Amino acid sequence: MSLKTVLIMVLSLAFLYALFTVGAPFLLAIVIAIFLEPAISLLMAKGRMNRLAASTIICSLFTLVMLGLSYWLGVKVISETIDFMKNAPAYFNEANAYVQQTMERTQLFYNSMPPELAEQAQTWLETMLKTLTDTLNSIVRSISGYFFNIAVKIPNLFIFFTVFFVSIYLFSMNLTRLKASFLSLFHEQSVEKVEKVLVNLRKAIFGFIFSQAIMSALTYVLVFCGFALLGVSFPLALSLLVVAVDILPVLGVGSVLIPWAIYSYIVGDSYLGTGLVIMFLVILVVRRVVEPKVLGNAVGISALSALVSLYVGYKIVGVVGLFLGPIVVIVYEAMRKVGLLSIKIKLED
Known part of the structure; x- marks a missing residue:
């Protein structure tokens, strides 16, 4: 492999990386424009209209469908997430009550055990409960941080999708011209x-x-x-x-x-825990x-x-x-x- 070929491959990889990061809205837009091209060509042929009109109609329909789906999914997910967060303290209280009951029952069991063995078992149980509590707290903090990061990034997301939807229109209107310009960079034999x-x-x-x-x-x-x-x-x-x-x-x-199945078994909901394990195996x-x-x-x-x-x-x-x-x-x-x-x-x- 020649040095020129290696250099071209390295530059191509660098360009692709930039395209997938900084140029992500433009990459998505041109992919969607290519995806919409058959519909635009069909409308131009059947409707006897120019590319500008056909592109505007198809891209507008796509934008309306995407905005409608996003709104519906967003409302459903946000409403269910809010309900879940409202009920989260009740879930944790229920788990805590179950743990307290388990502790009381195990305490009676410890009293019937030899002192040394009972002390070791109690230490093991306390360590396990502390680990479980720390894990649950970490999950709650992670979820809270996730939603906070989404809220912080809303302005950037707005700019991203604005550029994305505008780019779809521009790419669709000029797709044939862009393709011709790209091919003109190569030798006729290539x-x-x-x-x-x-x-x-x-x-x-x-x-x-x-x-x-x-x-x-x-x-x-x-x-x-x-x-x-x-x-x-x-x-x-x-x-x-x-x-x-x-x-x-x-x-x-x-x-x-x-982890959800393990938590379900711990709080005594063996039906849900077994169901989650079976569901995981089926999906796998x-x-x-x-x-x-x-x-x-x-x-x-x-x-x-x-x-x-x-x-x-x-x-x-x-x-x-x-x-x-x-x-x-x-x-x-x-x-x-x-x-x-x-x-x-x-x-x-």
Whole structure:
């Protein structure tokens, strides 16, 4: 591999990183603009209107749908979260009362034990209760800090989404011109290969997004149905929370359901604890069966490559790497298929 090729790859990775961080609203906007392009072309052909009018109509419909869904979900989640926070002290009081009752019963048990053994058991129990209390306090502080950070970032989110929605209109109106300007950067002999790369890249990226949406929707349905069957309060908000945590490869649904199940067993709710464990196992099995096929068919890369790229990307650059890692693999595969990039190792005798 020549030094020029290595330099181009390094600069490309740096550009992708900047695009996924500082340029995130523009990246999302151009992805949505490409996604809306078939509808815009169809409206131009059927409605006999110019690109400006067709783009304005389709982008306006998309914006209205997104704002409507965001408002509905936001109202539901916020209302359920407020109700949950109002009832949180009652939940903790109930848990505390159960612990006190357990302490009283165990105290009677200690009295019938040898003094040395009773002292060791009491010390172990106090340590366990202190650990549990510290963990619960840490969870409450984390939740409070999370909502505080969201409140602090509201102005930045407003600017982000304003730029995002305006960029959708601008990209949609000028998409054909932007594509022509991009292709003009390449030599005539390379234009055909670059167009093939763009086609493969478009299929793979939208396949990746579609596959992740399918897996998140599947997880949400399974979690919501499980919560509904178990009679859990606020199933909508809690299901969305579980799905949000599940996006991170290091955590997953088990990081929410398993601690919750342990807590349920501790406070004496064995029905809920067993149900949460069963629900976790069902979700785990279903995802392991469905995910490789969905990723392989939609993205065109193996499930192992997708998993490795997700994990490595996350460990190197954080949450951005969850998207940057698979994109790098997809770009490499697209360039390799058309012959723009070929890595062959030759060993000298």
